[in-house]
């Protein structure tokens with residue numbers, strides 16, 4: 001084991017503490033607390049767990065949490081009615097609709113209904129466009145968390161070769177945009193990439209977001225590379241047990257990488273910390289309350 005283990009859990013706790021300090025200042029200045037509305041449709045147990053930890057983190061930061069639990073059978077129209085109410089509710093600074101949604105609801109229609117200036121997930125096309133052209137908006141929480149870990153580890157990223165494996169709207173594409181804005185040379189690899197191991201071997205920075213447990217092996221890595229593992233895969237073990245595994249084969253990768261995030265305890269906790277951060281940013285923008293540059 002030669003790699004440094006990047007402590008995402010610790011970094012997330014530190015970010016949440018910084019946010020809490022700023023929330024206190026915001027409340028003192030404005031007489032109100034930032035509010036996050038989380039909408040959960042149906043009873044998916046994994047989603048229920050995430051929603052609970054988001055609610056807890058929101059309250060711990062001194063913000064208000066509004067949870068809306070809707071039955072799986074709710075129509076797309078009724079869900080959008082709720083979003084419209086939240087859009088015009090002055091107590092709500094951020095709106096998050098937990099994905100995935102049931103099959104009869106088109107997630108694109110739902111995301112389009114969210115006021116872009118309350119879209120703390122950064123999933124609305126307006127925010128994707130703002131990110132792409134360098135305007136102020138909201139950056140999706142998982143890639144933002146990855147970027148914060150990378151900058152804490154490496155400092156200036158300018159000129160580095162970065163390979164993002166995965167091209168989702170939620171992680172891969174916005175991650176590539178963020179790294180480009182940091183002046184990296186960015187390659188987006190995906191399931192049809194030819195000779196992926198060779199592509200990855202050129203990278204100083206590897207962000208793996210493919211959803212396949214253990215896919216990225218140690219011998220794919222340039223020695224000393226910084227590896228950010230976004231994967232959260234539940235893997236069946238012996239005796240009906242299961243555990244979480246990343247997209248990177250940690251045992252082999254940690255022999256070669258310079259630094260690597262663990263799963264759990266890496267990117268996941270940063271995602272939630274960045275959601276809290278984005279909610280405060282939303283509230284602060286509405287009131288012209290100044291936040292530290294680097295929050």
Ligand SMILES: Nc1nc(=O)c2c([nH]1)NC[C@@H]1CN(c3ccc(C(=O)N[C@@H](CCC(=O)O)C(=O)O)cc3)C=[N+]21
Nearest residue numbers: 050096097098099100121264265266267268269271272
């Ligand atoms: N609109 C929307 N926004 C999201 O941000 C969103 C979503 N929908 N749907 C589901 C995914 C997943 N997600 C996670 C957040 C934190 C952890 C996390 O903290 N994971 C812990 C482990 C948790 C465990 O033990 O299960 C860790 O990696 O250490 C994981 C996953 C946010 N998501």
